[in-house]
Amino acid sequence: MTNPNNNHETPPGSRPTGPSDTAKSTPPTVEQAWAGPVAGLARLVDGLRRDLDPLTPVPDRVEELAALLAGLAETVASIASRKHAGPAPTWLLAPTDEVETAGLLDGLAGWMAVVYLRYPDAATGLPDCWCWHPDVVEELVWLMHAWSAAYQGPAASVALAGDWHDRQRPGVVRRIRQSAGSCSRENHQTRPGRPPLPTGAPTVAAVAELSVIAGWWGVGRDQAAPEPANPDVTDGDRS
Known part of the structure; x- marks a missing residue:
């Protein structure tokens, strides 16, 4: 007998579907199972x-x-x-002994040949009359001993060597260039019509008036300073 509520007939040889068929699904693969973790x-x-x-x-x-x-x-x-560190020797106050001054200059010249003149700025800024300039010799003497203390002394260190390169050597090179860089041996030779370069001991000005300044500064520095004497007045006239 045909169910009146069923408008569709099941074809012969087919199996009717039910709720169990719709709930059934394909099991996940291994890759899908591990995808989440x-x-x-x-x-x-x-x-x-x-x-x-x-x-x-x-x-x-x-x-x-x-x-x-x-x-x-x-x-x-x-x-x-x-x-x-030991004291640096000085050329300006070197002993009045030719043997000692010759030894100092020989040692300085040897050091300049192997160290100082290796630097192009030092070589170009040093005049060929350098040893006729006491101030230049003095600069080079102390710079040589500063180098020795930085590299060979008992307290030698990288820090001292760096200070020598960064500050001491450039300072000496600059001062030598400023004071004597344009000088030459010819300037130290006597030529007609040209006054000789001053090479003797320098003269300190106003030596005769130092006692006046000492008295003012010692007891009366809060008052006005005494006026300098007329430079045309001799020491005998001043007294």
Whole structure:
């Protein structure tokens, strides 16, 4: 008997469908089963990477600070040891002994050949009459001994060598160029119509009036200073 509520007839040889057929699904593959956990693990790793990224420069920064600390320690040690350095000899107050002055000049010339003149700015700024200029010799003598203290002395250090290169050597080169860089041997030779260069001991001006200045500064410095005497007045007239 045909069900009057069923408008469709089941074709012969076919199986009628039911609720159990619609609920049935294809089982997931292995890749699909692991997709969720793997994605979660990837998110976890990415989060850890973001947390650790700010810490990446830390080892380099630690090494930088360690190097800075070592440099500061060396600088402090070199400064503390300077008080034990010996005094530098002086050309201006060298003993009045030809043997000693000759030895000082010979040693200086040897050092200049192997060290000082290796620097192009020093070589171009040194006149060929350098040894006729006591101030130039004085500069070179102390610079030579500063180099020796930085490289060979008991307190030799990288810090002292750096100071020699950065400050001491350039300063001497600059002063020599300013005071005698344009001079030459010919300037020290007597020529007709040209006054000779002053090479003797310098004269200190106003020596005769030093006692006047000493008295004013000693007891009356709050008052006006005494006026200088007329330069045409001799010491005998002044007294």
